[in-house]
Amino acid sequence: MRTEYQDLVDEVSALLGTPATLESRDFGLIAYGVHDSEDDRVLDPIRTRSILRRRSTVAVRRWFESFGITRATGPVRIPPDPAAGVLTGRICLPVRHAGVVEGYIWLLDEGGTPLDDPRLAAAIAAAAPVGALLAAETRAGARVGALLRAVLTADPGDPTRSELAAELAMALGPAADGPLTVAAILPWQDPPADPAVAPGALALCLLPAGTPATARPAAGGARRRGPAPEGATGALETRRTPPDRGGAAGDRRRTGPPDPAGRADDDGGPSTAAAEGRARARLTAQGGGQAPDEPDPRTGDTPSDPSADGREKRERTEGPSADARRPGGPTYATAARRSPEVRATVGDEAEPRQTLAVLVRPRTARAVTMNLMNRAPHGTSAGIGSVRRGAAELAGAWQEALAAARVAAAEERFGGVADWRELGPYRLLSALADVPPDPAVRPLLRDEHRELARTAEAFLDHAGQAARAAAALGIHRQTLYYRLSRIAHLTGLDLADGEDRLLLHMALKAARLR
Template identity: 40%
Template sequence: MRDDLQDLVDEVSRLLGAPATLEDTGFTLLAFCAQGDEVLTGLDAVRTRSILTRGSTAATRQWFRDFGIDRATGPLRTPADPVAGILTRLCLPVRHRGRLHGWLWLLDEGRTDLADPDPPGLAAALALADRAGELLAARPVPVDVGGDLRAALAADRPAADRLGARLGADTPVAVVALRPAGDGLPAGWAAPGAGAVSTVVGRQVAVLLPLPHLADDRPAVALSAAALHRLPTGSTAGVSSPRSGCGALPDQWREAVDAARVAGAVPALAPVASWAELGAWRQVVRLDGPDPAFAALLGDPVLTRTAEVWLDQAGSPQRAAAELVVHRQTLYYRLGRIAEVTGLDLADGGDRLALHLAVRAARLAARGGPRPGPGGLI
């Protein structure tokens, strides 16, 4: 069914030439498809769409229901709300034998062709909405398998086999780690995502999500972005590399936890980071911490910041001085002090690598929170 729903949404998106989402009556995101450049900027679009997920407030849901989406039996247009970050939408109700099971949404951003009463491809899209209704009507009642997931993340093979049997032995899956800021999960919080399995591990939430394709982790990124809307500000999420089946869940959980930790330390990767996009941070996050031999340097925030920027800029004095907003002579003076304090030869590649690892590990320790213990516990 997961593949059928994803294929269906892909086809609706193709027919109407717009990003499409499928949601059930609980405003849970079931599948989505981006269009063109939207693939590259999907996170921003997902954030906008995620106000329609189960994490939305009662007021937000009522805002849409006031336009008649619960009663609609044909296409319905809902207006934009710039203040709430809501785009203009074409809503196709998803029904089966008269019963509402959800909605297909086309995010048109005011496109004039979709604003026509009968845009090209609409009839075929409505037929697909009916097919979605049939599929959703046939969904089995979900079973709580959180206990098996928690055990499987801790390398319990029988639990992993049960999950594999439930999802399909070769089903592509990703693991998401949600890392709440502050006091943790709000009361009554629940992870969104139809077909997903979630459980609490220490102060984090693990989510196992089946994927339509092994090379496409966008549904996991979308779920992460939606989940963060109901978590405290500053929360982060990490997404593992996809795998076939449930045989590598401990490794995937570690990847997801590490990615969420890096997202907390590196603004460019926040708030949702995928293991595949971490680059050199994948080595840094696996360190126990900064090398104690660099304690004297790391105790000086100005020199530490100078070293980090200079190394991030590949040793370019011009770019480093510009980012630090200092004169180049000031930069040279600081680099001399760094060499003096550490005893390093900054012209040596090995010494530069050791320094870069130390300053990045220090940033991760300071901003990414404590390093998880066994099983991803913090």
């Protein structure tokens, strides 16, 4: 922060005898005055929150702007309004340059200072040099931000990409030397923050959702075999071997969910009922438990399992229990609705309107990101890319940051902010987020089966150990076996087979990122 900003605040505070605050035109805190007083007005909650979070909330901002401060040429009085959270009146002094409001000086005032007080005019005059500084920083920040945006969105084959990177490095000056990375914050509702009020940020820019820069990073590549099925462009090859593995039938691949009636597959493979029965028997043998009785054909409940009595029926008629809805991310049904083929038909209202890109040094990346996250609304997530050397490599870090931000939104264990280097298997799974769900798994992602999807994920998260999975889900082991048999029926997958488990596990995890 420039010393001129704090000097202005101290001068105005002394001149008016009340603590002053200097904010940028996007309501980012720049400097504030220290006032040694027992007056409770100094502890006004709006001012205190602005100092602690270094930014006013969107609601407070709209309230203040409704008084015309963005076009003001002189002092503006703002009365208190408890309904808006403004408990103490204020006087706003516009900080202008070349006819444009570049910032605001805020004074706590209960109406005792007339707007024609010469001290207010003197304060506005004293702020003129600061207005010029803010305008210059805004122009510089806008230019660097525009260059950052151009570098992040340039096509890899664009011959001007290296030139743009060189221009960005020149604009950054000495800051371009050394390691760099990019953070992504989404969704971002405000205008891009000024680097002057985002300590540690080298540059910031906004990118709308759906731009080429929002493509997920490649992570190992996906092998394809032959043309994709119609309506499933980009689908990964699916390999599922029937449990009996013998003869020609053992080499056939299923391309969709099983026939609900248990008839033989169209390609002559084993029937769903037979595959399900063998899968249940093998799962029971592995889990060390007794195979559950067949469900009642009228109710679907298993008579031998008291804990299942009524539970499964309620799930089918009333939807899953509350514990099926993970607070950390979207439901499986939501993920299915957001799959590419669905988005192409009905659109995706959940896509963020814009994303904030932040150029930062790796050692301060998390601190800068958390500072900006404190200004964002609830539900915002952030991701941080890996370390890069030079501006020419920033596009890769940006794609990693976007992927990490989506993982942070889907998995609550990341606390809203995820670093690409800490994602583990999600580095690979993020590359699959735009791939349509596998035909076999797609039925499991429907809204009415989200409890089964949660059960399958828990079972696979615990390496197929039935006792641990049942404990984590809070259900009886027999209930778990019953649900697993339903999962096998819906998907046609053999949950005792390693490849089928891998397919199902990856599909469920990837569904959370859509």
